[in-house]
Amino acid sequence: MTAAAAQTRSDDSPGGTSGGSPGGGRVRRRGGRWIEHWDPEDEAFWATTGERIARRNLALSVLCEHIGFSIWSLWSVMVLFMGPEYGIDPAGKFFLVAVPTLVGAVLRVPYTFAVAWCGGRNWTVISALLLLLPAGAAAAVLEPGTSYGTFLLIAALAGVGGGNFASSMTNINSFFPLRRKGYALGLNAGGGNIGVPVIQLVGLLVIGTAGAARPRLVLAVYLPLIVLAALLAALFMDNLAPVANDTGAARDAAREAHTWVMSLLYLGTFGSFIGYGFAFGLVLQSQFARTPLQAASLTFLGPLLGSLVRPVGGRLADRFGGARITLGTFAAMSLATAVVIGASATASLPVFLAGFIALFVLSGLGNGATYKMIPGIFQALALGRGLAGESAAAEGRRLSGAAMGLIGAVGALGGLAVNLAFRQSFLATGSGTPAFASFLACYAVCGAVTWVVYLRPAARARRAARVPSADGERRPAYAEV
Incomplete structure (x- = not known):
C-alpha cells in the first residue's frame, strides 16, 4: 500500500480521501481537513458530494461570521452604557x-487572501480566536476614568471582527456553483449581519435587567461563544486545496474596472447598513433625547430586518438579475432617505423610525443583490476572453474571490464615512439632517452608475460581446449580471 493510499478514508471523514472523479473526495494534507477535488459546476459532483459538504461549511461559516459581526459592532452597544460619568460627548x-x-x-x-494562504477552515478557526482580544480587552477597561485614548485603542481591536466577513465570503464563494451563489452568499452574509x-x-x-452600569455582562456572554465557534469550525469545516495561493489574482482583480464599479455600489449598500447599524442608537440619543434603555429598545430592529432580507436580495438577484435589483434598491433608498430628512426637519420620531428602518431593509436587499453580481461579472469576463466550461468557472472563482476582498473593504469604508458624516453633522448643526442629505446624493450617484454600466441598452449592446458556449450557441457575456 502506498503512502497516499494509506491516508485514504471515507469521503466525509476528518482526513478525507483523494480522487479526481466527480464523486471523488479528499486527502489529508498538512494535518488538516483538505478537499483535493472540487468542481461544484459539475451537477453530478454537486448532487452526490458537493452540496452536503458546502452546506455544512456554510452553516459553520455563518456562525463564526455572526460572532465576528457582533464583536465588530461591540462599541455601538458599549457607548450606550457610557453616561456623563465617562466624560465623552456625542461627537x-x-x-x-x-x-x-x-x-x-x-x-x-x-483576510481575503488568508483563505488561500492557510485554508478556509484553518483561517476561520484563527480569525474566530482573534475575537478574544477585543472582547477580553474591553472587559478589562470598561469603566469611568479610563482615558479616551485607551477606549480608542481597544475599539480599534474590534476591527478584527470586520475582517471576518471578507474571508468568510471568499471561502463560501468557492464552495457553491454560480447558479447558487446569490442565495449562498446572501445567506452567509445575512447570517453574519444578524x-x-x-x-x-x-x-x-443587560441595560433592562442589570442597568447601564454593567457593560461587562455583554462580554461575559460572548467570550465563551467565541471559543465554542472556533472549536466547531476546527472539528467540522474543510479547506479547499484548489483554492491555491495566487497573489496574481489580487493584481488582476484590481486592474479590472468592474472591481471598482462594484466597490462603489457596495459602498452604497453595505456601507449604509453597517454605518447605520453602528450609529442608530447614538442618533436616537443625540437627536431625539432617548435614554440608553429607550435607544437600545429600538436600535436592534433595523439591523435585524436588514440582515434577514439579505438572502432575499440574493435570491431575487438569482432570478431577475443583480443589476436590476440593485438599481431598484438605490431608487427606493433615495425615497426612504427623503422621508428621513422630512422627519428630521419636523422632529417626528415615528416617521423617522419608519424611514430609517426602511433604509436598513433596503440596504440588506441591495447587499445581497450586489454580491450576486460579482461572480457573474467575472465569469462573464472569462467567457469573453475565450475560456469555456470549467476553465471559465475556475477563472471566475479566482478573480471574484480576490475582488470580494477589495470590494468588501471599500464597502466597510462606507460605514466609516456614515459615522464621520454624522459626527460632523452633529458638531455643526446638532442634527443628522445634513448627513442624510449627503447620503441621498450618494444613492443617486450609485443608481446612475448601475444604470449606465450594467443596464443601459446602448452600453449592454456594445459591451455584451457574444461568446461561444459549450453547445455552440452564442450568449451575451453579461447574462448572469
Missing part, C-alpha cells in the same frame, strides 16, 4: 464607533 462617541469600522475595512484585504442586532439585543437585555 467623541461617533468617532469611537467609527474606529472599528476603519480597522475592519483595512483588514478585509489581508450579529449586529443580536449584540444590540444582548445590550438591551
